[in-house]
Amino acid sequence: QGREVKRAVDWKLKFYKFLQDFRDSAGVFKYRERIFRMTHMMQKSLVVDFSDVILYDRELARHVEEEPDQALEEFSSALMEYLEKEQPEYKEVVGKVYVRIRQPPRVLKIRELTSDYIGKFVAVEGIVTRVTRVEAKLVKAHYIHVTPDGDTHEFDFPEHGEMGERIEKPVVCPVCGRTGRFEIDLEKSKFVDWQKVVVQERPEEIPPGQIPRSIEVVLTGDLVDSARPGDRALITGVLRVMPTQAVQKAMGRSVFSFYIEANHVDVQQKVLEEIEITREDEEKIRELARDPWVREKIVASIAPSIYGYHDIKEAIALLLFGGVPKVMPDGTRIRGDIHVLLVGDPGTAKSQLLQYTARIAPRGIYTSGKGSTAAGLTATVLRDKTTGEYYLEAGAMVIADGGVAAIDEIDKMREEDRSAIHEALEQQTVSIAKAGIVARLNARASVLAAGNPRFGRYDLTQPISKNIDLPPTILSRFDLIFVIQDVPLPEKDRRLARHILGVHSDIEKAKPFIDPQLLKKYVSYARKYVRPQLTPEAMRLIEEFYVAMRKGGIKGEDLKTPPPIAITPRQLEGLIRLAEAHAKMALKDKVTIEDVEEAIRLMYATLRKVGFD
Numbered sequence: 150q151g152r153e154v155k156r157a158v159d160w161k162l163k164f165y166k167f168l169q170d171f172r173d174s175a176g177v178f179k180y181r182e183r184i185f186r187m188t189h190m191m192q193k194s195l196v197v198d199f200s201d202v203i204l205y206d207r208e209l210a211r212h213v214e215e216e217p218d219q220a221l222e223e224f225s226s227a228l229m230e231y232l233e234k235e236q237p238e239y240k241e242v243v244g245k246v247y248v249r250i251r252q253p254p255r256v257l258k259i260r261e262l263t264s265d266y267i268g269k270f271v272a273v274e275g276i277v278t279r280v281t282r283v284e285a286k287l288v289k290a291h292y293i294h295v296t297p298d299g300d301t302h303e304f305d306f307p308e309h310g311e312m313g314e315r316i317e318k319p320v321v322c323p324v325c326g327r328t329g330r331f332e333i334d335l336e337k338s339k340f341v342d343w344q345k346v347v348v349q350e351r352p353e354e355i356p357p358g359q360i361p362r363s364i365e366v367v368l369t370g371d372l373v374d375s376a377r378p379g380d381r382a383l384i385t386g387v388l389r390v391m392p393t394q395a396v397q398k399a400m401g402r403s404v405f406s407f408y409i410e411a412n413h414v415d416v417q418q419k420v421l422e423e424i425e426i427t428r429e430d431e432e433k434i435r436e437l438a439r440d441p442w443v444r445e446k447i448v449a450s451i452a453p454s455i456y457g458y459h460d461i462k463e464a465i466a467l468l469l470f471g472g473v474p475k476v477m478p479d480g481t482r483i484r485g486d487i488h489v490l491l492v493g494d495p496g497t498a499k500s501q502l503l504q505y506t507a508r509i510a511p512r513g514i515y516t517s518g519k520g521s522t523a524a525g526l527t528a529t530v531l532r533d534k535t536t537g538e539y540y541l542e543a544g545a546m547v548i549a550d551g552g553v554a555a556i557d558e559i560d561k562m563r564e565e566d567r568s569a570i571h572e573a574l575e576q577q578t579v580s581i582a583k584a585g586i587v588a589r590l591n592a593r594a595s596v597l598a599a600g601n602p603r604f605g606r607y608d609l610t611q612p613i614s615k616n617i618d619l620p621p622t623i624l625s626r627f628d629l630i631f632v633i634q635d636v637p638l639p640e641k642d643r644r645l646a647r648h649i650l651g652v653h654s655d656i657e658k659a660k661p662f663i664d665p666q667l668l669k670k671y672v673s674y675a676r677k678y679v680r681p682q683l684t685p686e687a688m689r690l691i692e693e694f695y696v697a698m699r700k701g702g703i704k705g706e707d708l709k710t711p712p713p714i715a716i717t718p719r720q721l722e723g724l725i726r727l728a729e730a731h732a733k734m735a736l737k738d739k740v741t742i743e744d745v746e747e748a749i750r751l752m753y754a755t756l757r758k759v760g761f762d
């Protein structure tokens with residue numbers, strides 16, 4: 150009683166039949182075709198959609214989920230058998246083939262992986278933050294047994310299956326049955342490519358105030374190099390445990406750390422698809438866009454608890470929407486992302502503005518100039534102290550790829566970042582070549598940065614480059630730079646005090662015009678679907694302004710102080726981006742005069758100085 154006699158199921162046969170008999174909704178033998186294509190392209194693995202297995206046989210799908218090691222082995226041998234029958238010559242060439250299962254029915258959050266799932270088939274989604282170099286892992290050792298009388302016997306070990314985490318040695322020689330000395334012949338042994346990556350929770354998944362969690366994932370064979378740092382990936386595989394480092398030092402500790410042995414890696418498209426927009430949402434978005442005051446409402450919904458700073462909030466709004474990126478026929482890419490820098494006295498709500506922006510921006514992350522990890526703002530190659538492995542770790546701007554990076558105290562960034570950030574801000578890539586790791590990672594993020602003045606307070610008699618510890622080459626990559634000065638002005642101070650007191654006594658007063666959830670959807674919708682184009686009149690106006698700016702004045706009015714940064718074609722591109730973003734904010738498909746005028750007003754304002762408005 151209570152004990153159940155298990156029916157012996159021929160799982161391998163079931164897998165075989167699945168490959169042979171499964172038809173999709175159009176009646177096509179999907180896997181016969183895929184296997185044909187696989188052999189055509191000389192691939193070592195067959196991709197199977199989990200949904201098909203579920204549709205074909207629920208029990209078979211459960212078998213994969215519950216006993217994946219066994220099931221994947223059976224699936225693989227079913228595939229080999231199929232190949233042997235259908236294409237014997239191909240089987241000869243490739244050797245072992247693998248089945249890779251994608252599109253799992255359930256994707257777990259990294260923080261949901263618990264010991265209940267050890268040995269089970271799991272799927273997680275996250276950002277790849279770290280990859281090691283590709284190394285070779287021994288799977289079958291070719292041993293040479295030297296007998297006491299000097300004879301040698303050669304054999305492969307283990308006879309069945311593959312070598313585990315550690316090198317295994319036979320107790321007795323399988324040829325003669327005796328003990329003795331065993332030596333590995335590496336040349337004749339079998340290896341697979343091996344790589345370890347670390348996958349971290351997506352920023353939007355992390356509960357507020359918590360540290361992101363991550364998990365190690367082992368990639369072997371054709372999965373190696375399938376994901377780069379900064380990629381968002383959906384990984385299926387088997388959850389396993391390995392002893393934590395402490396165990397190696399003091400045997401007997403029973404604490405293990407999780408890792409996933411990957412079965413399939415799906416690198417996802419970098420579009421804003423995480424934010425789901427329903428038909429109903431679209432209705433609301435369209436309605437909001439029809440409001441003639443939509444832009445003012447959006448600006449007023451940015452950090453409503455912060456008093457004043459209208460222009461800065463508008464710049465943040467433009468940064469959220471962004472311009473239109475362009476790829477030239479020769480492959481050059483011009484960024485659409487807008488970068489904004491705030492330089493100002495301490496205690497002027499810079500950090501608050503940055504944090505708020507990171508919260509409402511799609512894929513927004515907040516970090517300080519030093520970076521929250523050893524990788525800093527761009528990327529770095531590090532060495533694991535315990536294993537000696539070299540790995541490439543992505544920094545904040547790579548992780549924010551496709552979103553917004555709010556970088557506080559940017560003047561305190563690391564030396565390595567100081568040189569790498571030029572490329573990251575303009576070309577939006579991070580190139581690294583160190584310790585045998587060569588990579589170029591994407592960093593297509595808009596940057597909202599803040600910095601403190603070098604001498605504690607902003608000194609208006611000095612140019613901006615003297616006031617902040619950043620070289621002009623970095624400053625020139627920001628489309629808008631705002632200087633915030635905290636000067637006592639009784640009237641302004643009273644209004645600010647009233648505002649803060651008002652918010653403190655009645656939190657409702659800080660309620661944004663537009664609900665943050667709707668605003669987030671509105672922004673993703675605009676970024677995804679709206680690509681406004683410059684009208685001829687708009688182009689003419691930009692041209693005029695640029696020429697006038699180069700001359701050092703506009704509309705007869707001279708700039709009081711020389712512009713803080715040299716006016717170069719970069720500012721021209723910045724102007725186009727700002728105007729495009731302004732049009733996007735109202736979901737317009739044309740960039741008109743009004744958009745350019747507002748872009749000019751903002752850029753002009755930053756060329757002078759910014760105080761309270």
Ligand code: ADP
Pocket residue numbers: 454455456457494495496497498499500501502645649
């Ligand atoms: P910073 O990063 O510029 O040094 P913080 O963002 O840390 O300044 O701001 C310090 C505090 O002062 C915060 O609690 C912030 O809310 C408040 N504060 C400063 N300026 C304003 C303002 N204009 N409106 C509302 N609160 C403000």
Ligand code: MG
Pocket residue numbers: 499500557
């Ligand atoms: Mg601060």
